[in-house]
Amino acid sequence: MPLTSDPHRPTAPAQPDAGRLYSLVETLRQRAPLIHCLSNTVVENFVANVLLALGAAPAMVVDAGEAAEFAPVADALSINLGTLTEPQAVAMRAAVQAANAAGRPWVLDPVAVGHLSLRTRFAHELLAVAPAIIRGNASEIIALAGAAGGGRCVESTARSEAALPAAIALARARGAVVALTGETDYVTDGERVAGFANGDPVMQRVTGVGCALSATCAAFVGICSDRWLAACAAVAYTGVCGQLAARAHDVTPSAQAGPDAVSRPARPGSFMPSYLDWLAGLGQDDFLRLLRPADA
Incomplete structure (x- = not known):
């Protein structure tokens, strides 16, 4: 059944203090939180490098037995569903159960949910076992809230503004923070x-930026008990x-460049190392x- 937001229960715009957000960046660098990632196999290396650049x-x-053993230590x-398989689902269940039992927060990235039956x-x-943060694009969040997402597998064809009511309803229904990403x-x-309203369109042309953001949310919620503030910082x-x-x-x-002048390309290749440098x-x-x- 689709989730609906109570129209008589308004939300409050609550822009966090920018200085407070940056103080969490400094805290993360000082504390170097250990982040357990069960990730999309396509982007594991990039996700790991993003976390290292941040200071985490x-x-x-990823083994089911080890995942259950390790989750309480982190x-x-x-949890990222990008390349989900049945064996990986077993490991994810074990890790989530162990993390919950140990009081460790966890983040759900529901990649391409609504389009494929297993995921x-x-x-x-x-969703029923209490993620601290759910991070997804507009189509994924709409689908999780029970409506048709309208996405194209891992891509979103919906604007984040259109998905905001679904994000609010999902957050209320699940007691989680929802990080809804898009333009x-x-x-x-x-x-x-x-x-x-930061970012750049080229970020949509580099595999793993969204997946890495989910792991970044985990890094911040690992050092900040206010889950909303942690997700805002990430x-x-x-x-x-x-x-x-x-x-x-x-x-x-x-203006005098001449007939051989060309416009700058989008540069997705140079984006990745530059992104790591700025994160660090x-x-x-x-x-x-x-x-x-x-x-x-």
Whole structure:
């Protein structure tokens, strides 16, 4: 049954203090949380490198027996359904159960939910066992909330603004924070809603940016008990870093460049190393200057 948001229970725009968000970045670098990742096999290397660049410690422990043993040791767990198989589902169940028993927060990334039967059933099964944060694109969040997502497998064809009511309803129904990403990103716990308008379209042309964001949410919730604030920090910081990485090689062509002048390509190849560099080194002044709140 589709989830619906109570129209008589309004949400409150609640943009978090940017300085507080950056202080969580500094705390993450100091504490180096250990993040257990059961991830999309296509992007494991990139996800691990993103966590390392942030200052976290990634661990890709995927065997079912070891996953249950390791999850209580980690500060947080990230579950990504991108290349889900039945054996991987067994390991994910074991890790989630062990994390919950140990009081460790975990993040659900429901990649392509609503389009394929195994992952859709499994995503709804996991929703019942208390994820701290759900991170998805508009189509995925709409599908999780029980409506037709309208996506194209892992891609979203819905705008994040259109999915915001579904995100709020999902957060209220599941007691989780929902990080809804797209051209504008939103973070809601069902009561508070924050919006962010950083990032760059090239981020959609690099495999693993969204998956890595889910693991980044796990890193922040591993060091911050306020799950909404943790997700806001993850979304805001990576958005600014992505914007800087995408524009790192911008060259303004001269008006006298001549007939051989060409426009700058999107540069998805150079984006990835530049993104890691900014994640590792973005300073507070630049973060505060470039962060763009959005109306919610």
